[in-house]
Amino acid sequence: ILEFVQQSKGWQYVERVANDSAENIMMNVSEEELYNLPTAEFAHRRGFIFKQLTIYHVAIHACADLGSKETLEALLDMFTKENFNYDAFIVMQAVRCYLRCGDIDSAVKMFEEFSSLKPTPAELYVTLAEGAMIGYTPRGMEVAQATLEKMTERKFFLNPKMGTDLLLAASGEKTGGYTTANYIWDMLQTRNIIPALPAVEAYYKGLKEREIPSDDPRLVNVARVLDNLQLRLGPRRNFQ
Numbered sequence: 001i002l003e004f005v006q007q008s009k010g011w012q013y014v015e016r017v018a019n020d021s022a023e024n025i026m027m028n029v030s031e032e033e034l035y036n037l038p039t040a041e042f043a044h045r046r047g048f049i050f051k052q053l054t055i056y057h058v059a060i061h062a063c064a065d066l067g068s069k070e071t072l073e074a075l076l077d078m079f080t081k082e083n084f085n086y087d088a089f090i091v092m093q094a095v096r097c098y099l100r101c102g103d104i105d106s107a108v109k110m111f112e113e114f115s116s117l118k119p120t121p122a123e124l125y126v127t128l129a130e131g132a133m134i135g136y137t138p139r140g141m142e143v144a145q146a147t148l149e150k151m152t153e154r155k156f157f158l159n160p161k162m163g164t165d166l167l168l169a170a171s172g173e174k175t176g177g178y179t180t181a182n183y184i185w186d187m188l189q190t191r192n193i194i195p196a197l198p199a200v201e202a203y204y205k206g207l208k209e210r211e212i213p214s215d216d217p218r219l220v221n222v223a224r225v226l227d228n229l230q231l232r233l234g235p236r237r238n239f240q
Contacts, residue, residue: 001059001071005078008055039089048121050087060090064097072097086114092127099131104140107131122156126166133169133180141173145180152187163188164195171202178206182218189221197229
């Protein structure tokens, strides 16, 4: 990865090929989508990515996928020496990499440094919260909960995809009071958002594994939502 970045210094952003058709332009196809880059999802978000950092976007995303902290930090050192400024995508992938490597403190530090200087998108909060739950350590769950509370304080809302991903992650917690999973569920309920079936199933299963009375309002509500989803999408599984 490092060699790839070194060799690509002359190509720091995506350029349209000479014979790129007017059809792509008229259909609003971004360069990132055209070249299947990891930033394609955010190409139309103003201020989320700096296109001159394309090579770093691809490389740091690869580090996160591989869980290579050593390579990440070498890339960040190269990045700093070139006097570039982080964009949201680079911070998001660096945070993801640190968390996959179990380095929660470095992830939190990078998140806080970026958020103290620039507007922080909801996706970055979600990345930190979801990644912090890996392994369900006390420290990680504390960071996840605090991050979600900051989202609420700053009037960020979860969309169905974010809510599904977070609830699915939080529902895997086998010990503790299920505080984070409950908090995510409540965030979604406040906005009348129903997460995807796998997340609701996992959350319901986690509730059933705890000593909760069968007439508990939360359990009854989740069971009703699950029943409705199962009626629309398939037969209910046995979670007894």
